[in-house]
Amino acid sequence: MKTPYPWLAGLILLWSATAAAGGMRYELRVDGLSCPFCTYGIEKKLVNTRGVTGVEIDLDRGVVVVKTREGVTLTEAQLKKLVDDAGFTLRGVKVSLETQQQ
Secondary structure: OOOOOHHHHHHHHHHHHHHOEEEEEEEEEEEOOOOHHHHHHHHHHHHOOOOEEEEEEEOOOOEEEEEEOOOOOOOHHHHHHHHHHOOOEEEEEEEEEEEOOO
């Protein structure tokens, strides 16, 4: 059976992918995270940043995950300043689109 409107199937797929999208997800590799008390300072800096909806910290891996509202983006320079101001060193940033499934 031939699809009468093949472009419609593509449009529906694109719409569903966009509908599932949320804000951004930033995975920061941070040097100096060694204890729960250390994490409080960086978490406080990040949570008080406009548009940030959540912060998760993995001490074992030295990773801080920052999630933002839809439409809010943070630059690497902004993230570096926030991490530096908290007394840590930013070693890398991995950016992805936050989806409702995550």
